[in-house]
Amino acid sequence: MPRKRSSSHVSKAGAKGKKLSAGAWVAIATTVMVICGSLAAYGVTQDLYGNLNQENIDTDAFGDRPSKVEGALNILIVGSDIRDGENSEYGSEEGERPDTLAIAHVSPDQKSATLVNLPRDSIVQMPECPPTDDRPGQDAHEAMIGEAMNSGGMQCLWKTVEQLTEIHIDHFVKVDFVGFKDMVDAIGGIPVCVPEPIDDPDAGHLKLEAGEQTLDGEEALGYVRSRKGQGDGSDLSRIDRQQEFMGAMLKKVMSSEVLARPTSLYDFLGSVTEHVTTDDELNVDSMADIAIAMREVELNDVNFVTVPNGQHPADPNRITWTEPDATELFNAVAADEGIDGGDDSEGGEDDSDSGGGSSEAPSVEPGEVSVEIINATDIQGLANEVSTGLTSEGFQVLGTGNPEGDVPQQTTVYYGAGNKAHAEAVADVAANATTEEHPALADNVQLVLSNDWNGFGDGGGGGGDAADVDSTSAADAKVECE
Numbered sequence: 154m155p156r157k158r159s160s161s162h163v164s165k166a167g168a169k170g171k172k173l174s175a176g177a178w179v180a181i182a183t184t185v186m187v188i189c190g191s192l193a194a195y196g197v198t199q200d201l202y203g204n205l206n207q208e209n210i211d212t213d214a215f216g217d218r219p220s221k222v223e224g225a226l227n228i229l230i231v232g233s234d235i236r237d238g239e240n241s242e243y244g245s246e247e248g249e250r251p252d253t254l255a256i257a258h259v260s261p262d263q264k265s266a267t268l269v270n271l272p273r274d275s276i277v278q279m280p281e282c283p284p285t286d287d288r289p290g291q292d293a294h295e296a297m298i299g300e301a302m303n304s305g306g307m308q309c310l311w312k313t314v315e316q317l318t319e320i321h322i323d324h325f326v327k328v329d330f331v332g333f334k335d336m337v338d339a340i341g342g343i344p345v346c347v348p349e350p351i352d353d354p355d356a357g358h359l360k361l362e363a364g365e366q367t368l369d370g371e372e373a374l375g376y377v378r379s380r381k382g383q384g385d386g387s388d389l390s391r392i393d394r395q396q397e398f399m400g401a402m403l404k405k406v407m408s409s410e411v412l413a414r415p416t417s418l419y420d421f422l423g424s425v426t427e428h429v430t431t432d433d434e435l436n437v438d439s440m441a442d443i444a445i446a447m448r449e450v451e452l453n454d455v456n457f458v459t460v461p462n463g464q465h466p467a468d469p470n471r472i473t474w475t476e477p478d479a480t481e482l483f484n485a486v487a488a489d490e491g492i493d494g495g496d497d498s499e500g501g502e503d504d505s506d507s508g509g510g511s512s513e514a515p516s517v518e519p520g521e522v523s524v525e526i527i528n529a530t531d532i533q534g535l536a537n538e539v540s541t542g543l544t545s546e547g548f549q550v551l552g553t554g555n556p557e558g559d560v561p562q563q564t565t566v567y568y569g570a571g572n573k574a575h576a577e578a579v580a581d582v583a584a585n586a587t588t589e590e591h592p593a594l595a596d597n598v599q600l601v602l603s604n605d606w607n608g609f610g611d612g613g614g615g616g617g618d619a620a621d622v623d624s625t626s627a628a629d630a631k632v633e634c635e
Contacts, residue, residue: 157442175299176334206430215312221322225489226259226443226523229314229325230268230335231307250299252378253395258486259443265454268489269486271314273299274388274472276465280316282309297301297471324435325548332428333377334370336402342367343402345376346634353379365634373398388472389459396457400630403452410613423529423568453628458482461608461622469533475608478584482622519547522575523597526553529560530604539602542609546582551597562601563587569594584608 160418213216232253256269274296284290291304301313309323315322325363328336337343344367351361359375361368368376377395461478485491524543528536536553544550566587568576573588575599580586584598584607609623 168421168508178230185614194503207433207435208430210308210432210434212311213508214308215315218419218526219319219487221321221358222487222489224261226257227486228257228259228443229311229322230255230257231302231327233327233329234437250303253308254298254314256318256322256486257322260489262489263491264450265456265491266450267458268396268399269482270392270457270459271298272388272392272459272462272472273297274470275460275462276471276473277313280309280313282312307430318487320483320487324432324439326435329428330374334374335428336370337368337373338370340385340405342369343373343398343405344368344544344632345398345543346631347376348634351376351379355379365632389462392459396459396625397630398456400452400455400627401632402624403455403627404632435486437590446576451628453626457508457626458622458624458625463606463608464532464538466532475584478608478622508520517574517578519543519578520549523549523551524566524579525551525597525599527556527560527599527601528553529556529601530606535602535606539600539606542584543579543600548579556601556626561589561603562605564606565589565601566596567591567599567601569596569598571634572596572598582609 180431220461230253231251233251251273254271254273256271258267258269260266276295277298279291279294279296279298281293282291282301285306285308288303288305288309291301291309298313298317299310300312305312307327311322311325314320344365347361347363347366351359351377353359356375356379357377361376363370377391377398379391379394450569454538461475461481462472463475465473513560526536526539526543539551540550564583565584566576566579566583568588568590569592570590572594573590576588579598579600580588583600585605592598
C-alpha cells in the first residue's frame with residue numbers, strides 16, 4: 154500500500170545524489186507544455202532537480218481510485234493563474250485556479266502521447282473536499298471545474314479530475330505565468346503564424362501584426378491566454394490556439410538548434426524547473442521513466458484533443474461535456490487504447506437511410522459539400538457552434554438559421570435528388586444524425602439540429618473506434634503562413 158502523504162506541505166525537491174539525462178529533462182519539461190521525449194547526449198546535474206517545488210498529495214484519502222494500466226502514465230498538467238510574487242504583474246485575482254487544465258497520456262505500447270484538454274469553462278459535478286491550512290474545502294456541488302483548485306488546492310483538483318474521468322492520475326505538473334514566459338525566452342522564442350492582427354489590452358496589451366512571427370516570452374504568454382482579441386473569444390477557441398502553440402514549441406525544443414547546444418538546453422530546463430511544482434512522487438527515477446517511455450515517440454505521434462463538449466443549456470457562456478463521446482474518450486485513455494481513430498473496425502452492413510452509424514467512408518470529400526444549418530433546439534448559439542465544427546472538417550457552410558414549420562424529432566440531414574452521398578458525408582461526422590431526401594433542395598444539403606443532437610465524433614467513418622475524436626498532432630503546428 155502506498156504511504157499516506159499530507160497535502161499541505163510544499164517543499165523544494167531534495168537532492169537524491171543522481172544525475173538525470175538531458176532527454177529525461179526534455180521529456181518532463183515539455184510535459185509541462187505537452188510531453189515529448191528524446192534521449193540526448195548531455196548530462197544535466199542534480200541542481201536542476203533541486204529547483205523543483207514539490208507538494209505532497211494524499212491519494213489514499215480519495216477512497217476507491219481508477220485502476221492503473223501497467224506502463225502507461227497519466228499526468229495532470231496545470232497552467233496556474235496565481236497572481237502573487239512575480240506573477241502579480243499580471244493582475245490581481247484572489248486565490249488560484251487552472252488557467253489551462255489537461256491530462257497528458259503517455260503510452261509506450263501505442264508509442265504515442267496525447268494531451269486531453271479539459272476546458273476551464275466546463276460545468277461539472279464536484280466532489281467533497283476537506284479544508285486545508287489555507288483553503289476552505291468544498292461540499293459536493295455543481296460548478297466550473299477550476300473551482301476545485303481554489304477550494305482545496307491540487308489535492309482537490311486531482312481528486313475531481315480523477316473522479317470525473319475515471320482515469321488514474323499518476324502525477325501532476327503545475328507551471329505559473331513567469332515559468333511559461335521564461336521557458337519561451339530560454340529557447341529564443343517560438344515561431345508561429347498569426348492569421349489576423351491582434352490588439353488585446355486584456356492579455357498584457359498584446360499587439361501583433363498578421364503573418365509569421367517569432368514570439369518572445371511576454372508575447373507568447375499573451376498569445377496563449379488571449380480570448381477577446383482572437384477568434385470567437387471562447388475558451389474553446391483559446392484551447393485550439395494553445396494546442397497549436399504547444400506543437401510549435403515542441404518543434405523548437407526538439408530541433409537540433411536547442412538539443413545540440415548545451416547552454417540553450419540547460420537554460421530551457423532551468424527555467425522549467427524553477428517555476429514548476431510537482432507531486433513528490435515525481436522524482437528522478439519517474440522522470441527517467443517518462444523519457445524512456447517517450448523515446449520512440451515522434452512529433453506526429455504527439456496528439457492534442459479536447460474533451461467533446463457543447464454549450465451548457467443553462468448558460469451560453471459555459472460548457473457541458475457531450476455524452477457518450479466524453480466517456481468513450483476517457484475510457485480509451487484509462488484503458489490505454491488508441492484514441493486517434495487510426496484503427497477502424499468493421500461494422501455490419503446497414504441498408505437503412507441512417508448516416509450516423511454508416512461503416513462506409515463517404516464517397517465525396519467535405520470540401521464538395523455545401524450545408525445549411527438549422528437550429529431546432531432551445532440551445533442558443535448551437536448552430537454557430539456546429540458551423541465551426543463542420544468548417545473545421547472542411548465542409549462549406551452556407552449559413553445558419555431557425556426552423557420554419559414542423560421539425561424532425563431526430564437530427565436529420567436533408568438532401569435533394571442525387572445528393573445522398575453529400576448528406577451522408579455530413580451525417581458521418583455527427584454522433585446521431587440520419588438522412589432524408591427532400592424535393593425542395595437542390596445542390597446544397599440542410600442539417601436540422603433536433604433536441605437529440607449529441608455532438609460530433611461518435612458517428613464518423615470509424616464505426617466502432619472507442620474514441621473517435623478530432624485531434625491534431627504536434628507535427629501539424631503551423632509555424633509558417635501559407
